[in-house]
Amino acid sequence: MGEEVLSIQDLQKDYGAKKVLQGINLTVERGEIIGYIGPNGAGKSTTVKLLLGIEEGYTGEIKIFGTDISDGNIDYKRRIGYVPEIAEVYDNLTGHEYLTFIGELYGMEYDRVDYKAKSLMELFGVGEVYHSRIASYSKGMRQKLLIISSMLHNPDILFLDEPINGLDANSVMIFKEILAQLAAHGKTIFYSSHIMDVVEKISSRIILLHGGNIVADGTFAELKNQNHEGTLEEIFNELTDFHEHKDIGTRFVSVVHEV
Amino acid sequence: MKDIRTLKFLDKFSSLFQRAGVDYSTMRKILQVKLLMDGRRVPTVFNQGAQRKKKKADNEGNGFLKSLWMYAFFGLLTIPFIVLGDNYLFQMSIMFGFVMFIVMTSMIADFSSVLLDIRDKNILYTRPIDKKTISAAKMMHVFIYLFYLTASIVTIPLMVGLFRHGIVFFLLSIILIILMEAFILVLTALIYMLILKFFDGEKLKDIVNYVQIGLSFTIMIGYQVLGRSFEIINFHAVLTPKWWQVFIIPMWFAAPYEVALNGHFDSFYIIFSILAISVPIVAFFVYLRLVPTFEKNLQKLAVHSVAKEKKQSKFGKTIIQLVCSSKEEQAFFRFASIMMKNERDFKLKVYPSLGFAIIMPFIFLFNSLRDGGFSSISDGKGYLTIYSTMIFIPSVIMMLKFSGKYKGAWIYKTLPLGDLSPLFKGTLKAFLVRLYLPMYFIICILFVVIFGGRVIPDLILVLLISALYSVICFIILKKAIPFSESFEAVGQTESWKVFGLMIPIVIFAGLHYLSTLVGFGVYIYIVIMLIANLFLWRKSIRA
Numbered sequence: 001m002g003e004e005v006l007s008i009q010d011l012q013k014d015y016g017a018k019k020v021l022q023g024i025n026l027t028v029e030r031g032e033i034i035g036y037i038g039p040n041g042a043g044k045s046t047t048v049k050l051l052l053g054i055e056e057g058y059t060g061e062i063k064i065f066g067t068d069i070s071d072g073n074i075d076y077k078r079r080i081g082y083v084p085e086i087a088e089v090y091d092n093l094t095g096h097e098y099l100t101f102i103g104e105l106y107g108m109e110y111d112r113v114d115y116k117a118k119s120l121m122e123l124f125g126v127g128e129v130y131h132s133r134i135a136s137y138s139k140g141m142r143q144k145l146l147i148i149s150s151m152l153h154n155p156d157i158l159f160l161d162e163p164i165n166g167l168d169a170n171s172v173m174i175f176k177e178i179l180a181q182l183a184a185h186g187k188t189i190f191y192s193s194h195i196m197d198v199v200e201k202i203s204s205r206i207i208l209l210h211g212g213n214i215v216a217d218g219t220f221a222e223l224k225n226q227n228h229e230g231t232l233e234e235i236f237n238e239l240t241d242f243h244e245h246k247d248i249g250t251r252f253v254s255v256v257h258e259v
Numbered sequence: 260m261k262d263i264r265t266l267k268f269l270d271k272f273s274s275l276f277q278r279a280g281v282d283y284s285t286m287r288k289i290l291q292v293k294l295l296m297d298g299r300r301v302p303t304v305f306n307q308g309a310q311r312k313k314k315k316a317d318n319e320g321n322g323f324l325k326s327l328w329m330y331a332f333f334g335l336l337t338i339p340f341i342v343l344g345d346n347y348l349f350q351m352s353i354m355f356g357f358v359m360f361i362v363m364t365s366m367i368a369d370f371s372s373v374l375l376d377i378r379d380k381n382i383l384y385t386r387p388i389d390k391k392t393i394s395a396a397k398m399m400h401v402f403i404y405l406f407y408l409t410a411s412i413v414t415i416p417l418m419v420g421l422f423r424h425g426i427v428f429f430l431l432s433i434i435l436i437i438l439m440e441a442f443i444l445v446l447t448a449l450i451y452m453l454i455l456k457f458f459d460g461e462k463l464k465d466i467v468n469y470v471q472i473g474l475s476f477t478i479m480i481g482y483q484v485l486g487r488s489f490e491i492i493n494f495h496a497v498l499t500p501k502w503w504q505v506f507i508i509p510m511w512f513a514a515p516y517e518v519a520l521n522g523h524f525d526s527f528y529i530i531f532s533i534l535a536i537s538v539p540i541v542a543f544f545v546y547l548r549l550v551p552t553f554e555k556n557l558q559k560l561a562v563h564s565v566a567k568e569k570k571q572s573k574f575g576k577t578i579i580q581l582v583c584s585s586k587e588e589q590a591f592f593r594f595a596s597i598m599m600k601n602e603r604d605f606k607l608k609v610y611p612s613l614g615f616a617i618i619m620p621f622i623f624l625f626n627s628l629r630d631g632g633f634s635s636i637s638d639g640k641g642y643l644t645i646y647s648t649m650i651f652i653p654s655v656i657m658m659l660k661f662s663g664k665y666k667g668a669w670i671y672k673t674l675p676l677g678d679l680s681p682l683f684k685g686t687l688k689a690f691l692v693r694l695y696l697p698m699y700f701i702i703c704i705l706f707v708v709i710f711g712g713r714v715i716p717d718l719i720l721v722l723l724i725s726a727l728y729s730v731i732c733f734i735i736l737k738k739a740i741p742f743s744e745s746f747e748a749v750g751q752t753e754s755w756k757v758f759g760l761m762i763p764i765v766i767f768a769g770l771h772y773l774s775t776l777v778g779f780g781v782y783i784y785i786v787i788m789l790i791a792n793l794f795l796w797r798k799s800i801r802a
Contacts, residue, residue: 075387080385093292105289
């Protein structure tokens with residue numbers, strides 16, 4: 001380990017007058033599982049979208065596998081997998097059609113992708129819908145399809161945005177195991193979620209984003225020592241300066257009681 | 260995946276793409292998937308009638324390719340304008356106007372989902388494909404679509420033209436049509452760009468929806484006009500050039516015919532010809548420049564701007580309280596009104612026939628106008644043609660139980676309602692008040708203008724009969740929970756029932772005719788209908 005796969009220097013991004021990222025600095029090494037957390041609108045998705053080239057126009061420097069991505073060279077994308085937060089797929093295709101298509105876009109052989117996609121679907125317990133239209137899938141099935149489509153080409157970095165949305169507890173167990181094994185094989189994982197318990201358990205390093213800045217960066221143990229709080233949820237509340245949950249809860253219930 | 264013939268043809272030009280810096284094999288894969296998905300959409304021209312049958316029959320049939328027959332059929336409409344006479348400016352203006360209209364509306368109706376697909380961003384941009392290839396794929400996709408569409412419309416007319424006017428006409432037409440296509444493509448994109456600049460995605464989807472409704476409506480009317488087109492059109496019309504005609508774009512494309520075939524070298528024709536050639540070319544380059552801005556604005560589709568609160572008007576509130584007795588019924592009335600107003604699928608299925616229902620009585624009147632003349636109409640019993648608008652009531656009531664978001668219907672099951680009769684009553688009343696009444700009002704105003712105030716009692720009677728008839732339709736059609744089934748479940752037996760429900764209309768109309776023969780007959784009929792309404796609405800709507 002110790003090999004640097006991603007480095008971000010003073011990354012800034014604005015939408016007109018609104019500054020979403022105010023100077024992010026970050027280096028990530030091989031085999032890390034990074035819990036990338038923060039309140040809504042903190043700039044998590046924006047960072048990931050910039051890294052993937054879905055969004056453009058930033059200042060600062062992003063290097064992936066040691067090369068700057070701003071020069072328009074797209075080869076780095078071959079080594080990246082992405083699960084977006086909103087399950088956007090061409091859902092009038094079947095699982096088979098969609099996955100082979102995606103695999104081929106990475107330059108894989110049709111038969112090879114087909115074999116791989118089918119095996120992965122079967123292992124994930126959704127083999128029987130491989131030839132059904134995605135539109136007919138349940139939420140969990142869609143999510144599994146998205147996860148598989150992000151890994152078909154054996155990427156070195158994975159960006160996962162709420163990847164366990166809609167998965168049942170058993171599937172979540174499988175998925176956690178997959179992540180641990182991938183990290184052990186030297187893959188780097190960016191895990192973005194609002195479910196703090198899961199982030200706390202699986203991450204080897206946690207980065208907390210708030211208002212476009214990194215406000216915490218370290219292992220869970222380190223964060224715990226710095227903030228004297230017991231759980232990641234409490235640390236999250238502490239660092240994002242949110243203490244009114246009790247008060248708001250009380251007022252909410254009192255309005256519920258007025259019929 | 261099946262190999263698509265179009266792509267095999269495209270393969271012949273692969274080196275051309277490679278030379279332009281496009282990754283051909285990737286572009287081909289994207290196109291293959293896109294064409295496959297196109298085949299699975301139901302085109303708007305098939306919207307009317309039992310379109311879902313074929314879905315069961317074979318899953319791989321291309322809906323778009325099948326719809327081309329429909330367009331070929333519409334292309335036939337232009338043949339009279341090509342065949343008759345050498346008055347090219349007039350004839351070809353109409354022909355280009357027609358083709359432009361059809362291509363543009365169907366482009367917006369069926370292809371906007373492709374132009375406006377924001378899934379591309381997450382699915383394609385995150386993969387190792389360079390931007391040039393993605394935009395080339397998008398462009399080729401639109402091009403293939405436009406090519407098939409236009410070819411199916413103009414092939415037969417152009418063949419006819421080739422025989423009638425010779426090879427120069429034929430070649431000139433092909434060049435001009437290509438220019439026209441470029442113009443349409445750019446125009447559509449610019450319209451989208453403008454809308455997206457000022458509004459959000461929901462508004463754009465609404466506008467696309469209205470264009471779809473308009474196209475369906477035009478196609479319904481098209482059947483009616485087809486038979487009469489030869490009679491209505493005056494082929495000896497001579498156009499005298501006027502300056503404002505510069506704004507009638509199809510005329511640009513008609514002018515070159517006058518220059519090339521009739522040897523008219525007036526400045527008027529020359530200017531139009533130059534416009535026809537230069538504007539599309541300039542527009543195309545402007546378009547290429549604007550594509551990046553377009554893509555950026557496209558992101559707005561995903562953003563939903565915060566809508567302002569809409570206050571319920573006092574008038575609307577009074578009406579609801581007037582027609583609905585219980586609280587639940589009022590709630591369902593409001594809910595059903597909103598569903599009818601907001602659901603795009605529902606509107607697409609129902610609004611065209613609503614428009615058609617307005618025109619129906621006038622089509623009948625138009626026929627008798629030729630037989631008798633206006634004075635015989637205004638004195639006669641032609642107002643009974645208003646019964647023809649009732650034909651659409653059963654099909655709309657049948658449609659009320661469908662929804663694109665039918666899964667939301669679980670909510671009824673969890674509600675603490677004794678029975679569902681408020682739901683049925685509220686929905687049915689909402690249909691009558693929100694959809695039927697406004698349409699009926701328009702016809703009434705026109706009828707009073709044509710027939711005079713003497714028909715007002717008759718119109719009131721017909722309104723009462725409509726209300727009664729709606730309940731009858733509702734009872735005979737299955738009492739299904741409104742907005743609770745998928746549109747794909749439209750069944751055949753139901754369609755037969757709708758057909759059978761024409762019979763009561765004839766009976767009602769016959770009774771109406773008889774009542775006009777007796778003094779005060781109409782008033783007696785009104786009283787009877789009032790009582791019948793009260794009785795039926797109370798008693799028979801039970802879940």
